Amino acid sequence: MGYLFTQLARYSEAAIMSTGAHLAVAVTNIFFLGIPVMSTLAAYTLVITQNKGIPLIWSLFLSLFSVLLTSLIFVLAYLKLSADSFTVFTLASVLAFDAVLKSWDSVTGGVLGIAGIIRPNFILTLSRLAWFQFGLTLIVLLAEYIILKTWLGRALLGMKENKYIVESSGISTKRLGAAVIIISSFFAALAGIVTVWRIQFLDPGFGGLVLLIQIMTIAVVAAKPKIRWLAISTLIIVLLPEILRLLNLPPTIIGHLRNLLYALILLIIIRKISSNLLPQKRFI
């Protein structure tokens, strides 16, 4: 039963985080790769502030506030840089943040990380945590569904197709892009917080490229701006590496095999369904 609850929790964490990536990549076509930074920042801020004796509610607030401030830096970069430069900039942020976590060991615990993280009282057991996370996932998915069904969602989809037409309708694409980055960061922060409550341990390996490749694979496999596609692709991507457990391989290579699997899926999907990911070219 513990295994099932762990898988449910992992699914929920991936779904919450990928909702942000889905909104940015599949809906708006903004390749915002700084999502693991946001997730890790939120988790570290929560744990560090709680270790300083700050109550949970204030730690949560500080955690989300730090993510908001950092997302504003990405918004500034988005407004200033070209699309591909912005992507490389956000990718570089993953490595830079990893270096901060490893080097600033008086605060972050360095490569050894922070152990013994205590869950809040209302989710002390794994089953409660898993159901709590699943409930949160439904709320996040519903939030994206509502966004997609409102003028905001239509504007975002329009921005993916042709941003000049959206601009000519009197809607600022800069503000839309900024909103997407902030919303994605918020979802990533939520995912980071609930993940650290499950694993009860934090080290620089919490986020990074491994997490990035997983959520980008989910976002790209989902491809279409529909919630059900996101839910299904998360299920596939989270559960697929579980097959590797059956192969009785040494634990040292299972992690690399999982990354290899995700990257191969990403390659194949991009090659096969790239037309769904990009603005549709219509020839009249």
Add this chain to the structure above:
Amino acid sequence: MLLLAVPLYLVYSVSRIYHLALGASGMAAAYGLYFGLSKGWPLGLAIFLAIAVAVSLSLISYWLLESAARKKQTMLGLLISLALGIVIESLISIIFGTDAKSLVNGVLPIISWGALYITIPGVITILAGILLAIIFVLLINKTPWGRNLVGIAENDHLSASLNINASKIRCGVFIAAGLLAGFIGIMTVMNTALAPQTGFPLVILAFIALLIGGITDIRGTIIATYLIALIPELIINLSSSEWSLSTNWKMVIVFILAALVLIWRPKGLFISKSRVD
């Protein structure tokens, strides 16, 4: 970093794609050499294996990225390249493990010049970097081949109408870039250690140099490479004992530097103003 920035610039100039897998390709070539040497093969055969790995990965990269380059799908190209880089790194980790390996046994030969001590592979890397930078500046700015490259990047339909085969040139550039990346991979690990994840931070630093220098001008790239290599080293070495910074902070300093420069000059420091159609 300069050596890696040059092939990245070359690939970008013909495809408009940020080829992130180049770092991993370079490391794969270095692992090819390591494999040959560890099996007791003659040096020439080990080098041949390294070249074969570099060329094979270049051809795979070309095959995967050509469609995105032709359709100007630069973001998809970037994602494909990122995924390819992860595939190469994961394969290396599975085959060789993640522990650091050394290409050269024992202490590296050192040249001393006053208070300056530098290894022989370090000297070769610096000289090769300067030499290649000069060669490529001249090739791109002063030869018909360079003008072809710029022409393809600007308008490949127009280039095709002038009987220039863009696909063939792109393929050639990918192979040249792969060989250069292999060379830098080998030189880098001679100075440090061979590990699967070495290539990715190196390629990101080289990309930051491209962005800071202005991606359409190779001279800007060269100057920016030296700037982002030297400024963090100066800050780290001049930091006081009370606030001493380790070399791990280098990436953070480069990132902050890049953020400040790019917010001030989004198209890079050395980009010239051009007419917009």
